[in-house]
Amino acid sequence: MISKKDISFIQPSRNNLRYLKWSYESIRKNGGDEPHICVADDFSNDGTWEWCKEMMEKDKNFHAIRNEGPTRLGHTILYDRLINEVATTPIVGIYHADMYLCPGALESVLEHIKPLSVVSLTRIEPPLHPNGPEKIIMDFGIEPEEFVEMEDELLHQIPSLKQGRTTEGIFAPWFLFKEDFQSIGGHDPLFAPQSKEDTDIFNRFHLNGYKFIQTWDGFVYHMTCRGSRFADGAKRNPNGEVFMKNRETDEWLTQNERSTRNFIRKWGHYCKHDSLMKPIVPPKYNVQFRIFNANELILGMLEPWCDNINVDIEQSKIDEYIQKEQPNTDYDLSERINKDGVDSDIILRFDANKLTQYSYNMITELSSILESSEIEVGEFEFDIFRVEVNRVKTYENKLIRLK
Numbered sequence: 001m002i003s004k005k006d007i008s009f010i011q012p013s014r015n016n017l018r019y020l021k022w023s024y025e026s027i028r029k030n031g032g033d034e035p036h037i038c039v040a041d042d043f044s045n046d047g048t049w050e051w052c053k054e055m056m057e058k059d060k061n062f063h064a065i066r067n068e069g070p071t072r073l074g075h076t077i078l079y080d081r082l083i084n085e086v087a088t089t090p091i092v093g094i095y096h097a098d099m100y101l102c103p104g105a106l107e108s109v110l111e112h113i114k115p116l117s118v119v120s121l122t123r124i125e126p127p128l129h130p131n132g133p134e135k136i137i138m139d140f141g142i143e144p145e146e147f148v149e150m151e152d153e154l155l156h157q158i159p160s161l162k163q164g165r166t167t168e169g170i171f172a173p174w175f176l177f178k179e180d181f182q183s184i185g186g187h188d189p190l191f192a193p194q195s196k197e198d199t200d201i202f203n204r205f206h207l208n209g210y211k212f213i214q215t216w217d218g219f220v221y222h223m224t225c226r227g228s229r230f231a232d233g234a235k236r237n238p239n240g241e242v243f244m245k246n247r248e249t250d251e252w253l254t255q256n257e258r259s260t261r262n263f264i265r266k267w268g269h270y271c272k273h274d275s276l277m278k279p280i281v282p283p284k285y286n287v288q289f290r291i292f293n294a295n296e297l298i299l300g301m302l303e304p305w306c307d308n309i310n311v312d313i314e315q316s317k318i319d320e321y322i323q324k325e326q327p328n329t330d331y332d333l334s335e336r337i338n339k340d341g342v343d344s345d346i347i348l349r350f351d352a353n354k355l356t357q358y359s360y361n362m363i364t365e366l367s368s369i370l371e372s373s374e375i376e377v378g379e380f381e382f383d384i385f386r387v388e389v390n391r392v393k394t395y396e397n398k399l400i401r402l403k
Contacts, residue, residue, distance in 0.1 A: 002113075004106050005034035007175065008087040009095040012078035014042040017051060019097040019223070022144040024055070024062075026100040035106065036061045038086045040078035043069030063087075074193020080186040083178060093175035100147070100221040102158055108218030109175050112166065117211040118176045120169060123222040124154070124161070134169045134214065134277045136161060142223055154221060163216035169277030170202050170212045173220055184208055185402030190266065190330050195252075195259035199271040199279070204400045206279040214276070258328045264304040265331055266399060268367045282367035283394035288344035293353045296321060299337070305363050308342045346370070347388040354384040 009027060013020050020039065027037060041048045041064060052064035063086050067073045073081075083092050091113060105121050113119045126139040140154045141147035147154075184204050191197035205212070263271065268287070272280035287306045291298060294311035299321055303309050311318070315338075322333045348366075350359075362369060362383055369382075379388050 002091065002110060003034065004032055004110070005036075006089045007034075007091045007093060007106060007109070008036040008038050008083075008089040010038050010079055010082045010087065010092050011095050011097060012040040012042055012075040012082070013044065013048055013097050014072065015044045015046045015048070016097040017044065017046045017048045018144060020048065021051070022147070023095070023097050023099055023101075026102075028059075030101050030103045031106050033059075033061065036063065036087065036089055038082045039064040040082050040086075041066040042073055042075075042078055043067045043071075072193055076187050076192040076194055076197040077189060083181060083186065087178060090178055091175055092178045092181060093173055095173045096222070098223040098225075099173060100154075100223075102219040102221065103155065104158070104162075105218040105220065108215045111217075112213045112215055113175060113177070115177055116180060116209060117213055118170055118174050118180075118205055120171055120174045120212070120214045121218045121220050122214060122216050123171070124219050125222045125224055128224050132277075133275050134167070134171070136219075140221055147221070147223075158219060161219065165216050167214045167216070167276045167278075168212045169214040169273075170205070170279070171277050172198070176210070180210065184400055188266075188402055190262050191259045193255065195256045196263040196271065197259070199273075200263060200266070202273075202279045203267065203281045206281055207397055207400050212278055261304045262329050262331075265329065267396075268305070270364060281396055283371050284396040284399065285367060285370055285394060286345040286391075287366065288342060288347045290347060290349045292349075292351045295352070298352045298355070300325070301360075302363065303333070303337065305366070306336075306348075308336055308339055308344055310338055343390075345389070345391040345393055346375075347390070349386045349388070350384045356384075359384050 011020070011023070024037060027035060037059075039052055039062070041052055043066075049064075049066050052062075052066070055062045056064060065081065065086060067078065079094060091109075093109070102124075109119050109121070123135045124138050124140070125135055126142050127137050128142070131137050138154075138157070140150040184201075186201070187197045188200050191200060260270075267281075268284050269282050272282070274280060288308040288310065289302060289306045290310045291302070292312055294313050296313065296317050299309065299311050299313065299318070303321075303325075318337055322337065326333050362385070375387075375389050375392055377389050377392065379386065381387065
């Protein structure tokens with residue numbers, strides 16, 4: 001029978017020591033000494049590694065590794081290193097340093113977890129982001145110093161928050177059997193150091209038939225955004241409200257754009273999920289764009305949205321785009337742009353001069369449009385697009401396992 005000793009918390013951390021300590025204390029206070037805690041220090045300069053070494057001396061179930069830098073690896077890579085190289089338990093859980101483990105959470109995980117399933121705890125969050133049906137909005141502080149004054153009230157509230165039900169969402173913190181994580185290859189390094197790696201692996205879990213279980217009897221208090229996304233964290237304004245707008249670091253914004261473009265290249269659509277955070281995965285078609293009256297802006301905007309793009313612009317401009325964009329992706333752009341002899345399943349021909357916002361929106365929803373249209377071999381037109389269907393095949397299942 002599995003028990004708490006069979007669980008490892010997987011926690012990469014970068015200059016997050018004050019939250020890491022707070023999170024560690026909650027796991028030991030409310031989860032006991034049996035669970036393992038696996039930390040990866042991502043070249044921090046705030047004393048994280050010194051603390052990790054101290055904890056490994058004190059706590060036999062605390063394990064840590066360090067990225068010696070100077071390049072940041074990010075949690076996309078370090079999640080997998082911790083699971084594959086450090087964790088020795090059959091169950092692993094993706095966990096953040098800004099999460100407080102509430103009493104009874106691990107018992108709820110153990111109640112629901114089984115092979116080919118992923119169990120998510122329900123997040124209790126302060127009002128930093130819009131409300132949603134998958135979480136509970138309650139303010140118990142946005143910093144450990146605030147939380148300590150409200151901890152007793154949170155613990156008092158926990159029994160009344162339990163709902164005796166499950167839903168099918170997935171988000172951190174999530175737990176599954178280690179072998180189920182490894183069987184599909186873990187996180188895709190395409191999204192390193194971070195951003196969209198979670199949606200990518202959720203899509204792959206879904207396509208591989210894993211059952212998503214969000215328990216509404218197990219909770220974490222999630223401060224949110226305590227990592228590298230915000231330059232100086234969320235703060236309260238004079239009215240006591242949390243101020244978040246326009247606080248993202250340039251590093252985070254740049255990486256988020258890079259990962260979004262790579263997610264589109266891989267899946268052919270934006271991240272999709274239902275209101276309770278269960279993934280929605282439209283079919284992945286093999287699509288080529290043949291665009292007339294194109295320019296460099298059109299190339300940059302539309303290249304991620306197809307498998308091959310043919311544009312009538314100077315080769316020197318194409319070379320400039322490839323030189324600039326290639327460092328941002330593992331896809332070989334020279335194989336995607338004006339490549340001769342490409343045998344595509346579906347070809348869209350259109351005039352860039354006629355491209356409107358409505359037309360662009362149709363491109364972003366092309367997978368869903370093609371699916372709902374029940375396309376057949378042949379030709380048809382919609383909006384500004386002339387569509388040639390040579391084969392009706394989908395490739396989303398080929399994306400489940402990393403090669």
